[in-house]
Amino acid sequence: MFSTLILYQIRKAWFKIIMENLLRVGVIASTHGLKGEVNVFPTTDDLNRFKNLKNVILDLKREQIDLEIEGVKFFKKFAILKFKGYDHIDDVQRFLKKDLLVTRENAVKLKEGEYFICDLIGLKVITDEDVELGTLTDIFQTGANDVYVVTNKDNKEILLPSIPQCILNKDLEQGIIKVHILKGLLDL
Template sequence: MNHDPGRRILLGRVNGAFGVRGEIKLESWTEPREAIFRYQPWILRDPQGGERELRGVRGKVSGKSLVATFPDVTDRDMVEAMRGTEIYVPRSALPPPSPGEYYWVDLEGLRVLTVEGVDFGTVSHVFATGANDVLVARDGERERLIPFVQPQYVTGVDFDAGVVTVDWDPDF
């Protein structure tokens, strides 16, 4: 399995200030969303590409918002300057996935083959649509969007072989 210790997973983003005392509104892509606080240290990457590590983040759900306090952020201006900052954690900080579940980052780079053996290239990325997740297979210029629905379209994931097997029409 691809457990490169330097590999990171994007878990969320700073959306802006909550109140005036330095509390921060976050967007979280963890399930449930407040689980983001369980995975630390965070690697914060600002929109200019600057990075720093942060520990000791606390947070809670407040209505429709996820609200955090960072140990070194004390006022609204500091928060506003952080708007758009991405929150990463090392892949190693996450627990092993349950059987039949996958971290998207672990699928990236795997070869994509149809059940008939047609090579679709490699997994570029996976994204959510609301209805279901979509696997993006890229082979040079060609990109195929395949619903990540098991076992209907994604029939197998073999990390040892480095292959995702799909039941998908090569002409589609």
């Protein structure tokens, strides 16, 4: 007989495996009209990626639903999606504030040197002098460049600009990001 703790650990491990193979492309922000359309706030860099997207997975936390996209429109920063078989506002009400996911096979193809943020989070960050800074825990996307948040062993955050002079190499196979600490950066 499995204990509750073991079942929890199995479920947590299974969830991690599933989520590593799924990428979030948006969050359903609100309904749009009365015919089952929804406003989707994109969590992808390219809003136009919804034009070629045929299927998404709706994450309801306790279950996931495969949805076929029937129509796509755009308004300001939102993608307006219509799902096949959901033709009334009441059909999509329970979708509000839920994530839309795609499989890695349906993800946008990355150029050389580009990575999904979820693949970088958790990597060990070391300096070009082989000093371990900590673990990459977040990435802020700003207008100029991304900012890497590295949490050290004392649970303090170090902010590093994602520029070639600072972020030297990302090695997903080894699980390491090599960085150069610019003068004065750790004094902040």
